[in-house]
Amino acid sequence: MQAAVTDYPTLYWHRLDEGRVQCDLCPRECKLKEGQQGLCFVRACHDGKVVLTTYGRSSGYCIDPIEKKPLNHYLPGTPVLSFGTAGCNLSCRFCQNWDMSKSREMDTLADAASPMEIAAKASQLGCRSVAFTYNDPVIFMEYAVDTAIACHAQGIRAVAVTAGYIMPEPRVEFYRHMDAANIDLKSFSDKFYHKLTGAHLQPVLDTLVYLKEQTSVWFELTTLLIPGENDSDEELSQMTRWVVANLGPDVPMHFSAFHPDWKMLNHPPTPAATLTRAREIALSNGVHHAYTGNVHDTAGGSTFCSGCGKLLIERDWYELGEWHLTPDGDCEYCGAACPGVFEEKPGDWGAKRMPVRMDGYL
Template sequence: MISATENIKEAKWWKPAENGKILCTLCPRYCTIGEGQIGFCFIRQNIGGKLYTIGYGRPTGFAIDPIEKKPLNHFLPGTEILSFGTAGCNLGCKFCQNWSISKAKYDNLNSLNYSPEEVVMLAKRYKVPSIAYTYNDPTIFGEYVIDISKIAREEGIKSVMVTAGYIDKDARKEVYKYIDAANVDLKGFTERFYHKLTFSHLNDVLDTLIWLKKETDIWFEITTLLIPDENDNPEEIKQECNWILNNLGDEVPLHFTAFHPDFKMRDKNRTPHETLIMARNIALQAGIKFCYIGNVHDDEGQTTYCPNCKYKLIVRDWHSVLKYNLTGNKCPKCNSIIPGVFE
């Protein structure tokens, strides 16, 4: 029997501001929140001069997904992962494909009551090796992430952040303390795109990516959802790839995924398959070793190749692994080491 958890918990990452208000320091939005008010994310509220996370222990639902759906292609490929999120989000993406929960307040949804211990117990019950904090951005329920991921690590279960990477420099050190892997949405590569379509800023996300690479041991991959006429310009894609090479190296997997009309961008067309192929070719020609295509069927664009001898190491169809030819973390043909976590 699942027992109820408290619906609110005093938040970390805040300090008093003027006139009885509170400054939330969890993300670069730095909301100033008055008595009784909630922040931009909908789940951090000023109650009596203290900041509370009112979505703590209140997931909106669970699913067992293939880990390739996150997408992660170099972290325990072919395994399943327990996925969940809460209400709210700290970005305002007009193209959000999970808007029914990310733009909702937790009390407007039929949310569940699960303590951190119960979430980990659920993963053990279904015998999955990892838990994904996903659907909305887990940054906003960072306290819940910390408590779950700490217990999960003690139980030998991995933790995965699926995130936009829009988080304060100090807060991320705590939120990611027990995290094993992440997929970071690099939503575009211009400040115009970030400001206009996500109500956030590009440089804060780039800073998180550099921090993940240089100051942590967390395995991470990058996803860019290509939206027609917004962030699919070949020159912009080339600039993104060059930035990744210069700041993160050539071994960080990059995923280009297809947009479908949703939320406040229903007037846009779906991303043509040809655009995804073009973007992948730009990345490979620039020197990125592992680039994938998502949200469409594409045998070549979803297969992991050895960058040295071009042997097919992992053959996929969308989120399904059809063939797995790795020997540990090595190519069986040329013995090259393939970056990632494979066992």
């Protein structure tokens, strides 16, 4: 196995006065002195330049169902080789992957692989795609992009699971190499973003509009609903109306259940009824495909035709059941197109989760 690369050169930064540099990758615009790390932990000032310190190193690899990303309209039923690194450029107090995204320890990065090794392993294991997930791939952009390029050479697609918090110039380069994405739209309130993530809403909305208007990336949205924070009828209505008006009715929306974690242990879990209500609000405001997540809800997890209302793809958690799409991705009953990226037949990976090492299975 090739050794991991450290201090990988980056492009999006510039020099300031007094020996400092500014990282221009995300809207945080971290200003760093020699030896300092950005808030993300993985980008740092070394030798007067901003470098990526985690290139080639991962917190682990696992084959997941693509529906776990979650992506319900992208190659349903297929396996995706998933991995992340350490750190994050948001400071979400409710982070569900805090052991990786909040890690400040390099020991978290226990597995090493080059982009070509990742692509080869994905091909060997029959994965249709590779996902950059668990923590935000924006912060390890160079590693993600190089891996996407290597995967494309093997006929494997690249998926980004991200908060979409990125500056305009690197955004173009990053998404130029992605085939699909799930974007966390954490709230429709800048107050929420500032209070609970240390970030702002508008750059995320800008990313979504960019994806819709200027790319061919297939993307879906996820909102983790936290009781008393971002689950009011008013906010959900504002959010879903904005999505329909700015992104169109065919962008799928996922409403997921919060469970107490990280620095929000005193908040109650999200009731299943809240997710159902959010889904109903989205549908009533014109969203064609809205889903519930992190709960057992076959109706809320299944895909229905926006034309005739009949069941197209049945889901029980990550297991697929009935399938009523034509080979062209149209409704078998009325012929209406179902938005997404579909193959002639669904995959049969199911709900399996399989940890992987680059030198074989765990």
